[in-house]
Amino acid sequence: MKFAIRKMTLEDIPVVIDLDRKSFSLPWPERSFRFEVTDNPASRCWVAEVNGRVVGMIVVWLIVDEAHVATLATHPDFRRQGIAQGLLSHALRHMIDEGARSSFLEVRESNLAAQDMYRKFGYEETGRRRRYYKxxxxxxxxxxxxxxxxxxLIVEDGRSTLGKEEQNER
Incomplete structure (x- = not known):
């Protein structure tokens, strides 16, 4: 599927909020997205569009030399088509350019599809936050x-950039 990635703007927030609500049982409030787009110096926000429609979003915080993936979501009608993978790859490339040397995130224990995608990027489970989701x-x-x-990284069209030897080791 063809999609475009661009920086999130204030005009995107109503659609992003709807997307967040469709994706998570504990969605962010509108003021949080507004803060991320306008006032948080650590925040980098992007959306993915298909034919001009916002169908995915990611918020990443650059904290010293670490990229913290704060949220990542794809509209339910557009899942499993490489959009989340493309957003993550795009965001991490920008984080590398800004000096990030590592990345971390939290993901629900039940969200196996997301965990599998993160593993494709080389993320490894390092612990748990017990009863984190209220x-x-x-x-x-x-x-x-x-x-x-x-x-x-995985390139935005879903192909791995790892060499054949490394791909076979995974």
Whole structure:
């Protein structure tokens, strides 16, 4: 599927909020997205569009030399088509350019599809936050990517940039 990635703007927030609500049982409030787009110096925000329609979003915080993936979502009608993977790859490339050397995130224990995608990028489970999600007391899986380099990323069309030898080791 063809999609375009661009920086999130204030005009995107109503659609992003709807997307967030369709994706998560604990969505962010509007003021949080506004803060991320306008006032948080650590925040980098992008959206993915298909035919001009926002169908995905990602918010990443650059904290010293770490990229913290704060949220990543794809509209339910557009899942499993490489959009989340493209957003993550795009964001991490920008984070590398800005000096990030590693990345980390939290993901619901039940979100196996997301965990599988993160593993494709080289993230590894490093721990848990017990009962992190307050809607159902579900654990958060902590995942880290300790060596963040462009060579380890998946390109935005879904192909791996790893060499054949490294691909076979995974």
């Amino acid at each position: 809607d159902n007391d579900e654990d958060a899986i902590l995942m880290n990517l300790d060596s963040l380099t462009a060579e380890r």
